[in-house]
Amino acid sequence: APPALAQKLDEQPRTAIMTAFPPEHAALVGRIEQPRTVRVNGVPVTLGQMAGKPVLLVESGVSMVNAAMTTQWLVDRFAVKRILFSGIAGGIDPSLHIGDVVVAADWGQFMESTIAREAPGGKCLPHQPSLHVGGRGISGPAFMDNAAYRQYLFATFQAQVLDMESAAVAQVAYANRVPFLAFRSLSDLAGGDAEQNQMSVFMALASANSARVVQDFVARLPD
Numbered sequence: 001a002p003p004a005l006a007q008k009l010d011e012q013p014r015t016a017i018m019t020a021f022p023p024e025h026a027a028l029v030g031r032i033e034q035p036r037t038v039r040v041n042g043v044p045v046t047l048g049q050m051a052g053k054p055v056l057l058v059e060s061g062v063s064m065v066n067a068a069m070t071t072q073w074l075v076d077r078f079a080v081k082r083i084l085f086s087g088i089a090g091g092i093d094p095s096l097h098i099g100d101v102v103v104a105a106d107w108g109q110f111m112e113s114t115i116a117r118e119a120p121g122g123k124c125l126p127h128q129p130s131l132h133v134g135g136r137g138i139s140g141p142a143f144m145d146n147a148a149y150r151q152y153l154f155a156t157f158q159a160q161v162l163d164m165e166s167a168a169v170a171q172v173a174y175a176n177r178v179p180f181l182a183f184r185s186l187s188d189l190a191g192g193d194a195e196q197n198q199m200s201v202f203m204a205l206a207s208a209n210s211a212r213v214v215q216d217f218v219a220r221l222p223d
């Protein structure tokens with residue numbers, strides 16, 4: 001075999017769990033048993049157990065570039081068996097509601113620009129959050145808050161959710177032949193909200209919903 005390009009920091013095969021920003025990370029870090037921390041380029045990586053299975057947890061930072069970069073050094077420096085991404089997303093399928101968790105069957109990239117809405121000068125959800133497996137997710141480098149573009153994305157891609165990282169992680173994972181799934185809970189409707197964007201209101205709830213589903217998924221893994 002060719003020599004490794006980077007020395008492994010941990011030889012235990014693990015499920016890698018990635019998040020993008022602090023609320024998503026906070027929803028998961030307390031679920032890690034027997035945690036210990038190592039650092040890669042200054043980024044803390046929490047090693048431990050979840051539901052009795054060996055895992056690691058890392059916050060990549062928001063954006064496609066950060067997500068792709070983090071995925072590659074995770075694969076290089078750790079014995080990654082599979083990658084799970086847990087976090088929030090914007091919903092573009094009008095049948096979905098805030099708090100729902102989507103596990104898309106495929107991810108694609110859709111844009112390289114910024115879209116904003118035109119805007120005029122309680123936390124109780126109207127729907128019980130549910131789990132949706134299958135369909136399509138799309139990712140791009142900009143936060144989406146535009147009703148017309150949301151409608152365009154749904155009509156064009158028939159996608160359920162929109163985020164800023166998952167497609168990049170999927171691409172790097174595929175290149176390294178590492179299995180990948182993203183669990184994304186809706187914190188907002190990507191411009192489809194009746195009033196202002198609701199991400200800041202519901203990001204903790206959505207992060208927790210995604211974290212719970214990820215923990216349950218890990219518990220059911222064979223290793």
